[in-house]
Amino acid sequence: MNISKEQLDDLNAVITVDINKKDYSDKVDKILKDYRKNANIPGFRKGHVPMGLVKKQYGKAVLVDEVNKLLQDALNKYLTEEKLDVLGNPLPKEKEGFDWDADNYSFEFELGLAPKFEVDLKSKKAITQYKIVASDEMIENQLKTIQKQYGKLISQEAVDKDSLVRGTFTNEAEDIENETTVSLDAIKGKKNIDKFVGAKVGDTLTLKTKGLFNEDKDVMAALKIEEDKAKDLDVEVEFTIAEINKQELADLDQELFDKLYGPGNIKTVTELKERIKEDAEKQFSQQADQQLLNDITEHLLENTKFELPVDFLQKWIRATGEEELTEDQAKDEYEKSEKGLRYQLIEGKIINDNNLQVTFEELKDFAKDLIKRQMAQFGQNAPEDKELEDIAARILSNQDEVKRMSEQLMSQKLLDFYKENAKLKTKEVTFDEFVKEVYK
Structure with a gap:
């Protein structure tokens, strides 16, 4: 041979x-x-x-x-x-x-x-690394939400500006009939609020849907209609009141603190606010990290130039597809997948050049941490080492789980590598500012 x-x-x-x-x-x-x-x-x-x-x-x-x-x-x-x-x-x-x-x-x-190329993370223009902080307003709103959640409803004879009103919206022509609870905080404009204030159980209010709620999502929920319909809906609906309540907020006392975080872990309102801030910013850091990965991916794709064997790859797509493809269809499929292929090659080179492999010990430790976190969520103590090893071994015997965890670990390794080696600038923003800037 x-x-x-x-x-x-x-x-x-x-x-x-x-x-x-x-x-x-x-x-x-x-x-x-x-x-x-x-x-x-x-x-x-x-x-x-x-x-x-x-x-x-x-x-x-x-x-x-x-x-x-x-x-x-x-x-x-x-x-x-x-x-x-x-x-x-x-x-x-x-x-x-x-x-x-x-x-x-x-x-x-x-x-x-595969083409030969070099990867350069040190761009002329620094990539933004967001640090998302919880604003005082967000913390106060979360505090109020907690008080409402653990508070109680008190029945009222008539509606006032702080009422929660349960009733049914109807409009026969638009096929609307939906029972819901309305908070007057969600109602838009003094004219609409005045229609509610003073009303009693059994009263029927006639309201215009356009401009009735502050948010489109509230229109959708109240009338149980799709977003496209809610946006431009301008009809009269009737709202028949079935129940009127007022939300009495829970006291910010030790009983509430213990319900939220366990006995003795939080002792003051200041400590509660700090915990709310800490928990919120942990969640925000995950979103910031994902955005950083997205931005670095785009940077690498834009700044790492190399040619690909286009004709061969289109021919390969035709040869290996589940269905028979024409040349034009294969070309379309290639164009759809080209960006992903380019990033696979770039990522593969970074992983190989910097020895960012995931080891079995790392996978096992990751599985153990996952087990302990999940048990903690249900208020259970972490198992003994032997039991923990056995559970981890069962998880690692599932190839789909191994693949999923390996991808998560590699993603974290790449993120850590980028944070150490890419040219970054840190920008501190509130969550609302982050959403406006990133999603525009």
């Missing part, structure tokens, strides 16, 4: 594999002899079928199968030994007049080669 490579250019090559009769003949003969021993052919005793008949019936199929096995093994071994970084898989070239009745065979495969 002989294997050779013809380098067409930096990104394309052709491998030729020549297979001689002596490479496969012994294996084929052995298999056919085994077939002869076990063949059941009418008119012949088992094991006494003439070899000529066995070869005629099975010879071509066995030959093709064995040559293809030799071919794949030799090709894979060659790619590994030569350390060829290929994109996709080798594509067999069609050969006119190929003859399986010959003794010697020659096969050609097209290769698409």
Whole structure:
């Protein structure tokens, strides 16, 4: 057997594999002899079928199968030994007049080669790393939400500006009939609020949907309609009052603190505000980190230039697709996937050049931490070391879980690497400022 490579250019090559009769003949003969021993052919005793008949019936199929096995093994071994970084898989070239009745065979495969390039994280313009802080207003709002959640409802005879009013919105023409609870805080404009104030159970109010609520989402929820309809809906609805309550806020006392965070962990309102701020900023840091990853990804894609073997990749997409594709369809598929392929190559180079591999010990520690966090969420103590090891082992026996955790760990390794090596500038913002700036 002989294997050779013809380098067409930096990104394309052709491998030729020549297979001689002596490479496969012994294996084929052995298999056919085994077939002869076990063949059941009418008119012949088992094991006494003439070899000529066995070869005629099975010879071509066995030959093709064995040559293809030799071919794949030799090709894979060659790619590994030569350390060829290929994109996709080798594509067999069609050969006119190929003859399986010959003794010697020659096969050609097209290769698409990964490009050589360098990655530079030190851009001229620094990438923004957001630090999202909880504003005083956000903390106060969260405090108020907690008080409402743990407070109680007090029945009222008539609606006032602080009331929660349960009732049913109806409009027969628009097929609206929905029971809901309305907070007067959500009602827009003095004119609308005045219609509610003073009303009693059993009263029916006539209201215009346009300009009734401060937010479109409140219109959707109150009338149970889709967003597109809620945005421009301008009709009269009737609201029949079934119940009027007032929310009495829970006291900010030790009883509430203990309900929220366990006995004795929070002792003052100041400590509660600090905890709310801490918890909120932990969540914000995850969003900030994800945005940093997104921004660095875009930076790397824009600033890491290299060519790809486009023709080969489009041909490979056609050859390996689940459905048969035209050239134009393959081109469209390539264009959709090109950005992802480019980033895979960039990320792969960063991982390899900086030895950012995920080890089994890291995976095991990650699984243990995950178990302890999940148990803590349900108020359970972490298990003993032996039990923890056993649970982690069960998780790591699931390949899907291993893949998912490996991706999470690698994402964290890349994030840490970027924070240490990329040119960053820190910008402190509130969550509202972050949303406006990032999502515009």
